[in-house]
Amino acid sequence: MFTTEDAKIILQEERKKYEKYASENLKLNMARGKPCREQLDLSTGLLRVLPDDVGETGIQDYRNYGILDGIPEAKKLFADLYQVDEKEIMVIGNSSLTLMYDTIQRGLQFGFGGEKPMNAQGKLKWLCPVPGYDRHFAITELFGFEMINIPMDENGPDMDLVEKWCQDPSVKGIWCVPKYSNPQGVVYSDETVERFAKLQPAAKDFRIYWDNAYGVHYLSEDVPLKNLLEEAKKYNNEDICYIFGSTSKISFAGAGLAFMISSEKNLTALKKLMGYQMIGPNKLVQLAHVLFFKNAEGIRLQMDKQAEILHPKFQKVLDILQESLSDLAKWTVPKGGYFISCDLPEGTAKKTVQLAAEVGVVFTGAGATFPYKKDPLDSNVRIAPTLPPLEELSKAMEICCCCAKIAWAERVLGL
Amino acid sequence: MFTTEDAKIILQEERKKYEKYASENLKLNMARGKPCREQLDLSTGLLRVLPDDVGETGIQDYRNYGILDGIPEAKKLFADLYQVDEKEIMVIGNSSLTLMYDTIQRGLQFGFGGEKPMNAQGKLKWLCPVPGYDRHFAITELFGFEMINIPMDENGPDMDLVEKWCQDPSVKGIWCVPKYSNPQGVVYSDETVERFAKLQPAAKDFRIYWDNAYGVHYLSEDVPLKNLLEEAKKYNNEDICYIFGSTSKISFAGAGLAFMISSEKNLTALKKLMGYQMIGPNKLVQLAHVLFFKNAEGIRLQMDKQAEILHPKFQKVLDILQESLSDLAKWTVPKGGYFISCDLPEGTAKKTVQLAAEVGVVFTGAGATFPYKKDPLDSNVRIAPTLPPLEELSKAMEICCCCAKIAWAERVLGL
Numbered sequence: 010m011f012t013t014e015d016a017k018i019i020l021q022e023e024r025k026k027y028e029k030y031a032s033e034n035l036k037l038n039m040a041r042g043k044p045c046r047e048q049l050d051l052s053t054g055l056l057r058v059l060p061d062d063v064g065e066t067g068i069q070d071y072r073n074y075g076i077l078d079g080i081p082e083a084k085k086l087f088a089d090l091y092q093v094d095e096k097e098i099m100v101i102g103n104s105s106l107t108l109m110y111d112t113i114q115r116g117l118q119f120g121f122g123g124e125k126p127m128n129a130q131g132k133l134k135w136l137c138p139v140p141g142y143d144r145h146f147a148i149t150e151l152f153g154f155e156m157i158n159i160p161m162d163e164n165g166p167d168m169d170l171v172e173k174w175c176q177d178p179s180v181k182g183i184w185c186v187p188k189y190s191n192p193q194g195v196v197y198s199d200e201t202v203e204r205f206a207k208l209q210p211a212a213k214d215f216r217i218y219w220d221n222a223y224g225v226h227y228l229s230e231d232v233p234l235k236n237l238l239e240e241a242k243k244y245n246n247e248d249i250c251y252i253f254g255s256t257s258k259i260s261f262a263g264a265g266l267a268f269m270i271s272s273e274k275n276l277t278a279l280k281k282l283m284g285y286q287m288i289g290p291n292k293l294v295q296l297a298h299v300l301f302f303k304n305a306e307g308i309r310l311q312m313d314k315q316a317e318i319l320h321p322k323f324q325k326v327l328d329i330l331q332e333s334l335s336d337l338a339k340w341t342v343p344k345g346g347y348f349i350s351c352d353l354p355e356g357t358a359k360k361t362v363q364l365a366a367e368v369g370v371v372f373t374g375a376g377a378t379f380p381y382k383k384d385p386l387d388s389n390v391r392i393a394p395t396l397p398p399l400e401e402l403s404k405a406m407e408i409c410c411c412c413a414k415i416a417w418a419e420r421v422l423g424l
Numbered sequence: 425m426f427t428t429e430d431a432k433i434i435l436q437e438e439r440k441k442y443e444k445y446a447s448e449n450l451k452l453n454m455a456r457g458k459p460c461r462e463q464l465d466l467s468t469g470l471l472r473v474l475p476d477d478v479g480e481t482g483i484q485d486y487r488n489y490g491i492l493d494g495i496p497e498a499k500k501l502f503a504d505l506y507q508v509d510e511k512e513i514m515v516i517g518n519s520s521l522t523l524m525y526d527t528i529q530r531g532l533q534f535g536f537g538g539e540k541p542m543n544a545q546g547k548l549k550w551l552c553p554v555p556g557y558d559r560h561f562a563i564t565e566l567f568g569f570e571m572i573n574i575p576m577d578e579n580g581p582d583m584d585l586v587e588k589w590c591q592d593p594s595v596k597g598i599w600c601v602p603k604y605s606n607p608q609g610v611v612y613s614d615e616t617v618e619r620f621a622k623l624q625p626a627a628k629d630f631r632i633y634w635d636n637a638y639g640v641h642y643l644s645e646d647v648p649l650k651n652l653l654e655e656a657k658k659y660n661n662e663d664i665c666y667i668f669g670s671t672s673k674i675s676f677a678g679a680g681l682a683f684m685i686s687s688e689k690n691l692t693a694l695k696k697l698m699g700y701q702m703i704g705p706n707k708l709v710q711l712a713h714v715l716f717f718k719n720a721e722g723i724r725l726q727m728d729k730q731a732e733i734l735h736p737k738f739q740k741v742l743d744i745l746q747e748s749l750s751d752l753a754k755w756t757v758p759k760g761g762y763f764i765s766c767d768l769p770e771g772t773a774k775k776t777v778q779l780a781a782e783v784g785v786v787f788t789g790a791g792a793t794f795p796y797k798k799d800p801l802d803s804n805v806r807i808a809p810t811l812p813p814l815e816e817l818s819k820a821m822e823i824c825c826c827c828a829k830i831a832w833a834e835r836v837l838g839l
Contacts, residue, residue, distance in 0.1 A: 041489065043488055043489050044488060046479060046485065049479060049485065049487040049488060050479075052487075053476050056472070056474040056475075056476065056478060056708070057471070057472035057474065057476075059471040059472065060471075061468050061471065061472075063471060064461065064464060064465075070461065070464065071678075071679070072464040072467070072676040072677070072678075072679060073458055073459060073464060073676070073677045073678065074456065074458050074672075074677040074678055075678070102517075103703075103705070103706050104702060104703045106701070106702065106703055107701055107702050107703070110700060110701040110702075111701070114529060114533065117533065118529065118532065118533070118543075118567075128533075128543055144700075147700055148700055148701075151697075151700050152533075257489075257703070261487040261488070261708065262487070262488045262489040262703075263486075263487075263488070263489055263490075263703055263704050263705070263706060263707055264486070264487060264706045264707060264708040264709070282566075285525060285559075285562055285563055285566050286521070286522055286525040286526070286563075287519060287521065287522050287525075288518070288519045288521055288522070288672070288677075288678055289678050290518070290678070291518050291678060291679045291706065291709065292678055292679060293471070293676065293679040294679070294706065294709065
């Protein structure tokens with residue numbers, strides 16, 4: 010514990026550093042989970058892997074219309090990678106976010122599983138493990154769901170609370186990032202996955218939105234995640250699963266492939282509606298991915314290379330936090346994913362992010378990891394180490410720690 | 425005019441031919457407006473036009489996240505081609521159908537121009553020029569709009585009727601394919617476009633869904649279409665325009681680019697909502713198109729080559745119709761687009777398509793060109809000459825004419 014006197018000394022020291030930083034005209038961005046240039050370079054071969062006679066390559070001419078839910082070769086690639094049946098997957102578009110948004114929009118407009126359209130069911134609720142992914146929360150806020158915070162621990166969301174809320178028929182979904190979660194890097198425990206698999210919500214149109222965004226995005230050794238769909242089948246409960254993923258952080262961000270995994274029954278119902286909206290995905294981009302990666306093992310080899318690039322960056326952030334904030338803050342040590350979640354002393358996150366911004370270092374807005382952007386403790390900061398070069402990363406983290414100390418000291422001293 | 429005796433003779437002759445066709449085990453498809461192989465081969469260069477150092481090419485690294493509404497180079501390409509401002513266009517995804525569907529879904533869920541969500545406005549109506557495009561009608565049927573048939577002539581839709589219906593505040597939109605219309609190949613006259621441009625519907629959230637699918641898809645010389653957005657501006661009415669198009673039939677079908685043109689105000693409102701649904705389009709596919717076509721003139725050169733491939737096919741269909749059905753049927757002679765619309769004698773279209781199917785020749789389902797698939801006269805057949813090789817096309821058309829004659833003769837004779 011620090012005395013008031015300690016706080017005064019720290020404040021003085023850190024303010025001195027801060028003024029130096031202010032004079033440096035920095036422009037550093039730690040806000041977005043973007044891949045860095047070296048990661049993108051790993052997929053250069055994708056750009057020109059298609060042969061001139063590509064029209065002859067697949068089961069039909071992939072340069073022409075046809076196939077709503079992804080070419081068979083792409084379905085097989087991701088079905089193998091995520092250990093599901095090819096009938097349980099569709100490969101569509103370039104963004105899992107779009108698949109999630111569109112799926113929820115379909116539930117609102119047309120309803121799921123024979124239930125009334127959710128639009129016609131009055132005021133509805135959604136469960137949000139926190140801290141979590143801001144773009145998830147933005148979607149359910151836009152659609153007018155009342156969002157319920159569900160605390161996370163090292164095993165995943167508080168399942169007692171999830172099960173309790175699911176007795177309420179107005180609760181229609183839960184956002185999950187089950188592996189290397191955004192922002193903590195938590196991998197849901199076997200018990201958590203099992204409890205999700207046998208969940209019996211009051212609402213028949215409740216779905217688990219299982220955003221497996223970082224399914225193969227380990228930093229050193231992969232941590233296994235139980236297969237939700239397989240588990241759910243044991244309880245004849247597979248219709249509860251909507252599983253999403255993409256290659257945004259495997260190949261190119263925005264120029265990759267997205268996929269959705271669910272029960273055959275669910276996919277059949279969704280595809281019937283998708284047929285009105287779509288002419289089918291870009292099959293040439295899909296084929297290029299298949300030719301480039303060859304198979305699931307090819308993707309794992311790519312992820313080994315990604316890990317080599319990212320591991321030192323994460324380690325650098327962790328080292329600086331350990332060196333500078335071990336007495337003040339707590340943070341997660343992720344085994345994969347794109348973020349480090351740092352809990353600063355209560356009431357200091359906003360101030361810390363603001364101070365950093367004032368010297369040209371942008372972090373994810375404090376609160377962004379909570380529904381309605383409201384962190385009840387004003388404590389959580391999401392750190393995204395992937396994009397900046399190592400040197401910039403060090404600088405940004407030093408500044409982050411300096412700002413956190415100033416924010417803390419000012420609060421202790423009532424300034 | 426034919427006598428009953430003529431009909432008997434014709435029936436006998438044609439049935440003989442039909443039996444011969446039946447013995448040939450044919451499998452021909454004239455149903456879909458798909459480009460043929462030679463057309464697709466024109467874009468082979470697109471497949472590998474991206475350089476290895478593509479990350480350096482644009483205003484930012486197009487292999488990474490960022491840019492919601494299309495890369496500036498792609499916006500410029502299509503803005504030049506369609507003579508609009510770059511602020512009035514967005515280039516998104518691979519399908520104008522998806523852009524239309526998503527736009528209407530946004531109007532239903534969130535409302536347009538400050539009006540209530542259309543979902544909350546009770547029973548609504550939609551104007552459908554007929555015959556028209558089946559996938560348009562499918563969307564508005566799915567969303568529960570009551571669809572009103574608006575007859576087409578050589579100048580476009582019956583504008584008196586359009587203006588009359590627009591006095592009804594429950595009318596929220598109209599489907600238009602203003603250039604080389606599907607299926608007739610009609611180019612809307614200047615007067616028609618002007619009347620659309622100054623349309624004053626009772627509903628403030630009424631929009632013209634201007635699907636300019638064949639904007640540069642001439643068969644020999646291009647027929648100009650007045651610029652709806654420019655015209656509408658003269659009446660401060662530009663917010664009424666939602667204009668769509670794609671390169672599905674310029675480069676690759678399904679692996680091309682789609683775009684939407686509207687007032688800056690409309691696009692700003694739409695983009696705000698799109699930001700929740702999307703991470704942005706595949707920028708590398710966009711850049712490949714820009715590098716391949718270079719500029720609007722490059723697209724026109726490509727369309728010259730497309731026309732060279734397609735013109736003989738259309739001519740062949742017209743020749744066969746002229747030779748075989750000039751006494752029985754009427755058809756359009758399109759100057760562009762993908763279809764020929766043929767009006768058979770009343771009450772014979774379904775039977776004709778069915779007879780053809782029974783000997784292995786698939787035409788677009790009779791009625792498909794009308795809302796609810798109901799052609800009130802059972803007369804219209806849509807012919808799609810683009811996909812089959814010339815020889816197959818001739819065969820399919822001979823069979824079509826034979827079936828049409830049988831259907832007509834059987835009807836005349838009360839069989």
